[in-house]
Amino acid sequence: TAQLFLEAREAAGDAVIGQDAFLDSLFTAFKRPGITGTPENQPAAVIVISGREGTGRHSALAVAASSLAKSGVLKNGKIARIDLALYPNAEDSRLLTQDLFSALHSGDDVVLFENFEKCHKSLLPMIAALAENGTLKLTTRYAMQKGMLIDVGTALVPNAVSEIQTKGQYLVFITD
Numbered sequence: 001t002a003q004l005f006l007e008a009r010e011a012a013g014d015a016v017i018g019q020d021a022f023l024d025s026l027f028t029a030f031k032r033p034g035i036t037g038t039p040e041n042q043p044a045a046v047i048v049i050s051g052r053e054g055t056g057r058h059s060a061l062a063v064a065a066s067s068l069a070k071s072g073v074l075k076n077g078k079i080a081r082i083d084l085a086l087y088p089n090a091e092d093s094r095l096l097t098q099d100l101f102s103a104l105h106s107g108d109d110v111v112l113f114e115n116f117e118k119c120h121k122s123l124l125p126m127i128a129a130l131a132e133n134g135t136l137k138l139t140t141r142y143a144m145q146k147g148m149l150i151d152v153g154t155a156l157v158p159n160a161v162s163e164i165q166t167k168g169q170y171l172v173f174i175t176d
Contacts, residue, residue, distance in 0.1 A: 001034055001073065004071040004072055004073050005027060005030075005031050005034075005068075005071070005073065007071050008027070008064070008067035008068045008070070008071040008073060009023065009024070009027045009067070011067040011070065011071075012027070012060070012063045012064050012067040015063045015067075016056060016059065016060045016063050019056060019060055022051075022060060023060060023064065026047070026049070026060060026061070026064050027064065029045055029047045029170075030045070030047075030064065030068060030073070030074075030170065032045050033045050034073075038168055039134075041134045041135060041165040041166060041167070042133070042134035042166060042168070043130070043131065043134055043166045043168070043169055043170065043171045044168050044169060044170045045170050045171070046131045046170075046171045046172075046173070047170060047171070047172045047173070048172075048173045048175065049061065049172060049173070049174045049175070050174075050175050050176065051176065052176055053176055057174050058112075058174065061079065061110070061112065061172060061174075062079060065077040065078070065079055065109060065110050068109075069109070074109040074110075075107070075109055076107065076108065076109055077109060077110075078106075078107070078108035078109060078110070079108055079109075079110040079111075079112050079172075080102075080103035080104075080106045080108040080110070080111045080112065080169075081103075081112045081114065082099055082100065082103055082111065082112065082113050082114070083114045083115055084113055084114060084115045084116045084118060084119035084123075084127070085114070085115035085118035085119065087119050087120055087123050088118065088119070088120055089120055090120050090122045090123070092120065092123065093122075093123055093126070094151060096123055096126060097126070097136075097138065097142070097149060097164070098148060098149045100126070100127075100130070100136065100164055101142075101149050101161070101164050102147075104130075104164060104165070104166055104167060104169065105167075108169065109169060109170060110169060110170045110171075110172055111166075111169050111170070111171050111172070112172045112173075112174065113127060113171065113172065113173045113174070114174050115175075116173060116175065117175065130164070130166055130171065131171055134165055134166040135163055135164070135165050135166075136163060136164045136165075137162070137163050138161065138162050138163055138164065140152075140153055140154075141153065141154065141157070141160040141161065141162050142160065142161040142162075143157040143159065143160050143161065144159065144161065149161060
């Protein structure tokens with residue numbers, strides 16, 4: 001698989017010009033789970049990308065994921081995005097729960113978290129739980145209804161969801 005990473009890195013370097021050190025670091029982060037392994041229901045890796053706006057962070061991530069998918073390292077190279085600025089209030093936890101569930105069950109290889117500094121601070125432990133141990137224990141029970149999680153409280157519902165787990169995705173945080 002080292003050859004596959006090398007080919008993907010070269011392809012990414014052809015598309016992202018002048019960012020060799022950054023691309024090397026990014027590909028090292030994507031390669032780490034192949035070396036250290038990934039326990040079941042854990043994120044493949046947690047990656048933090050920092051840099052000023054307009055420096056190509058999103059583009060480089062998209063090109064890297066696409067290149068890794070073309071080389072067969074990733075399943076599809078798709079990126080599910082969660083803009084944490086959309087959850088500025090403590091009351092947004094149900095909406096965040098639904099969006100986390102959707103992103104983690106999308107089948108995408110990467111879940112990208114943006115603007116975590118704009119998220120309400122009481123919601124950040126939800127993200128931290130996923131990053132740290134791959135599981136978010138929910139404070140109430142949910143049921144799937146038309147592809148959405150619906151809060152059912154304590155009702156006895158078949159296939160109720162009481163936790164959200166990562167499924168080997170890469171969790172990527174972009175910040176400035």
